[in-house]
Amino acid sequence: MSTFFYLLGYLAFFGFICLAFLKIRSYMKASPLHARWELYPVPHEGEKSSHGGSFMEEKDWWCKPRHVSHTSDIKALVFEVLFLHATFEHNLKLWFRTYPFHVGMYMLMGGIIIVLFSLFLQAVGIAPDNGFMIFIGNVINAVVLFGGLCIVGGGLALIHRRMNDEGLKKYTTPEHYFNLGAFVLFGVLGLLAWACSPSFFNMARDFVCNMLSFNFQPLPSTFFTLHLLLGFFLMAWLPMTHMGHLLMKYFTYHDIRWGDTPTTYSEANKQKIPDMLKYSASWSADHICGNGAPKTWLEIATTNPATPKSES
Amino acid sequence: MKDNLQLTDVSTVEGQMVSIDLDNIPKLPLDMATMPWKPATDEQKNTTACILDDVCVLNIPKPKDRAEEEELVNKFLDGMRKLFTTENNWPFLPMLETSMDYCAQCNSCSEACHLYEMSGEHEMYRPNFRSEIFRRIYKQYVKKEPLAKWRYGDMGLNWKTVVRLGELSYRCNLCRRCAQTCPIGVDNALVAREIRKLFSQELGINPRELHEKGTMHQMKVGSSTGMTPDVVKDNVEFIDEDYTEITGVGIHTPFDVKDADILLLHNAGEVMAWPENIAAFSLIFQEAGLSWTLSSKAMAYDGVNYGVFYDDAQTARIALQHMLAAKELGVKKIVIGECGHAHKVLTVIADRLIPFEYQVPRESCYVTLRDIVMSGKIKLDPSRNDFPVTLHDPCNIVRLMGIVEPQREIVRKIAPKFREMPCNGVNNYCCGGGSGFAIMTRNNIEQWRGNITGRKKMQQIAEAFKECLGPETRKYICAPCSNCKGQIREILEHNDLYSKNSFAYGGLVELIVNAMVNVNPGFIKWESEEE
Numbered sequence: 001m002s003t004f005f006y007l008l009g010y011l012a013f014f015g016f017i018c019l020a021f022l023k024i025r026s027y028m029k030a031s032p033l034h035a036r037w038e039l040y041p042v043p044h045e046g047e048k049s050s051h052g053g054s055f056m057e058e059k060d061w062w063c064k065p066r067h068v069s070h071t072s073d074i075k076a077l078v079f080e081v082l083f084l085h086a087t088f089e090h091n092l093k094l095w096f097r098t099y100p101f102h103v104g105m106y107m108l109m110g111g112i113i114i115v116l117f118s119l120f121l122q123a124v125g126i127a128p129d130n131g132f133m134i135f136i137g138n139v140i141n142a143v144v145l146f147g148g149l150c151i152v153g154g155g156l157a158l159i160h161r162r163m164n165d166e167g168l169k170k171y172t173t174p175e176h177y178f179n180l181g182a183f184v185l186f187g188v189l190g191l192l193a194w195a196c197s198p199s200f201f202n203m204a205r206d207f208v209c210n211m212l213s214f215n216f217q218p219l220p221s222t223f224f225t226l227h228l229l230l231g232f233f234l235m236a237w238l239p240m241t242h243m244g245h246l247l248m249k250y251f252t253y254h255d256i257r258w259g260d261t262p263t264t265y266s267e268a269n270k271q272k273i274p275d276m277l278k279y280s281a282s283w284s285a286d287h288i289c290g291n292g293a294p295k296t297w298l299e300i301a302t303t304n305p306a307t308p309k310s311e312s
Numbered sequence: 313m314k315d316n317l318q319l320t321d322v323s324t325v326e327g328q329m330v331s332i333d334l335d336n337i338p339k340l341p342l343d344m345a346t347m348p349w350k351p352a353t354d355e356q357k358n359t360t361a362c363i364l365d366d367v368c369v370l371n372i373p374k375p376k377d378r379a380e381e382e383e384l385v386n387k388f389l390d391g392m393r394k395l396f397t398t399e400n401n402w403p404f405l406p407m408l409e410t411s412m413d414y415c416a417q418c419n420s421c422s423e424a425c426h427l428y429e430m431s432g433e434h435e436m437y438r439p440n441f442r443s444e445i446f447r448r449i450y451k452q453y454v455k456k457e458p459l460a461k462w463r464y465g466d467m468g469l470n471w472k473t474v475v476r477l478g479e480l481s482y483r484c485n486l487c488r489r490c491a492q493t494c495p496i497g498v499d500n501a502l503v504a505r506e507i508r509k510l511f512s513q514e515l516g517i518n519p520r521e522l523h524e525k526g527t528m529h530q531m532k533v534g535s536s537t538g539m540t541p542d543v544v545k546d547n548v549e550f551i552d553e554d555y556t557e558i559t560g561v562g563i564h565t566p567f568d569v570k571d572a573d574i575l576l577l578h579n580a581g582e583v584m585a586w587p588e589n590i591a592a593f594s595l596i597f598q599e600a601g602l603s604w605t606l607s608s609k610a611m612a613y614d615g616v617n618y619g620v621f622y623d624d625a626q627t628a629r630i631a632l633q634h635m636l637a638a639k640e641l642g643v644k645k646i647v648i649g650e651c652g653h654a655h656k657v658l659t660v661i662a663d664r665l666i667p668f669e670y671q672v673p674r675e676s677c678y679v680t681l682r683d684i685v686m687s688g689k690i691k692l693d694p695s696r697n698d699f700p701v702t703l704h705d706p707c708n709i710v711r712l713m714g715i716v717e718p719q720r721e722i723v724r725k726i727a728p729k730f731r732e733m734p735c736n737g738v739n740n741y742c743c744g745g746g747s748g749f750a751i752m753t754r755n756n757i758e759q760w761r762g763n764i765t766g767r768k769k770m771q772q773i774a775e776a777f778k779e780c781l782g783p784e785t786r787k788y789i790c791a792p793c794s795n796c797k798g799q800i801r802e803i804l805e806h807n808d809l810y811s812k813n814s815f816a817y818g819g820l821v822e823l824i825v826n827a828m829v830n831v832n833p834g835f836i837k838w839e840s841e842e843e
Contacts, residue, residue: 027410030398030405031398031401031402032402033402034403035404036664037499038714039711040712040738048717051716052711052738053714054713056659056714057679057718059675059679059682080495084495086493090493098418168418171319171417171465175463242415242416243416245497252410253497256499263663263671273667279398280399281399283400283513284514285512285514286516297628300629301625301632303629304531
């Protein structure tokens, strides 16, 4: 039975990786080159970004070297992810609920990284009863308590708001409640596991160690086991829902909202445009293909539908 | 009609679904009367599917029988399938897909929308309302995802849903202020534009002002105004003569000058409606000693490209002709006149649609004018502009291109009483005429622009001039975009705000010419001065 449990763990992990890969690949394959659709302010515009300006404010901008501040993009994205700045600015009531929820998840994700770090330290010879390892254990135990409370509190607050806000209620589907409910239960089970065991850190470390070493030992706590089972499910389920924004926010921000690279500066894009124009469109309106065969975008762009048929 | 509107009502309600109660719309500090909705005529009711609200943009013929109803739904589904293929929609598919899959339904976008606010926060005007209907149809009927009804919510699909969704796509100015506030990067304005595309490109349904009288007319005669090359040259010659007399400076607008540095691309509507704008550009460029020209080639004397509001094929066709005309003349760059959408189409959208070898560099006139004003090439006396001035930010140029400061540098230099509107720069609000509505006046569209879409802009203007709102002080609303001027003009005229508040409106170039020391004083006219 415990082997099956660990297999589920591998399945969830690889499921997450595969689904994340498929989601990203699907985005990349949707179009080798999409139109520019930027929205200002764009952080990489350097000093101009403070007023929302762009390189297009410069006379003869195409004759000048292009300066892109990648660190400003990264800083803006990290700031957004860590503090949910857009929600804070534009939907404060929601931010007070969703921020704890997100912080809780960040803490549990961060906790996993710390556990992996502790295993690394153990592998290089630091004893589990070393003072630093004990410190890490205390950190993890605190992180789980605080993170669990945040997820449960934030999740319940979000459910409450969705049930009681007339505007949100109309747009809330059973899946929204299911997702939030699953996270709340995940948090509750984590808190119970924390409360009923001498050290959550030891359980987590042993579990991760077992996973890495293919040692399928049974887990000591029922709550911890249930907490992980639900975690496995959420890991695989998350990319299939709107919560996949965890993965796609990079693209919606970096590639779309801030994707302002002019063709002048991109040899790759110069090559791609003629290829894009070879795609065949089959739109049926009279001014495009009518009832005729598909046409390439090049044919469409170079046809004048207002010209009398005999002249065309 | 529904008071407590639900998403699924688009497929179930019989007759007109919604009527915006004008008693619920916010009051403004300006003396603006609401414009009552005109009831639809019996003929309209019998023949046209005006079943969303009091407005009717698309004039979709009412299906006569079940077969026609099914045909409409099937064509819509065909179009939706095509919209989600790379071959048919490579320029916009990634943005569309992310907007379909990752919306958290948090409704942060609602507060950002001027239509939602100025309709009295009517449910139908939430930016997410139409997107969510579209999403549910996509998941349930096109993608056919398992458990779609449970996961994404149910949505009935019939001819009423299709017609109402088409109309809903024209209850948005495409200003993308909602997209700017989205924490995830979902773009509800893009969804509205994609729905418009689906209707135009697959069903051949589009507003006649944008298609027949817009892009098709432009491709047929050379300009959506109907001006042929000969007519536009004659008209500009008349403008030169008139404004030579008015300004006291000889004006000559050059056409078709080979190898000039600049091809100036006006919105041809200026020639017809605001000749002072054409004259002002010519005067400034001439006095600054620029090497420039207009083109008399069909399409290339009209920077308008309404395709960007509703149809990718039309967008690409017109943008290509603009580029080819510039190539043919051998100019170094195209400078785009005071037209917001022309800026965005040719500079941003066309940048990845037109092969690079056919492209000519494009620059905003705000940048060119800033260079002229700051260089001292023309002599300016700011005291000639000694009246309060505020600046409207056209969404297409400011939020969607990041051209924010050049126009401000000019205004700060030449208008000592300049003041910003609240929510300016990239946080601006649309004038209310955005995405083609400025040129539409039928079927309560004019009432809609006056009651709802244009109301926020007037609130901003009133706030900017709050200490001098009365008729005693002359005030200038600088709106450097043709469509925005058209929208603001409608509201000022309808409410007689010219005399009640001594407003004048116009572009940036008029304000510059008004300050030029070698020009007769008083280039900008207020109503009390006009004959």
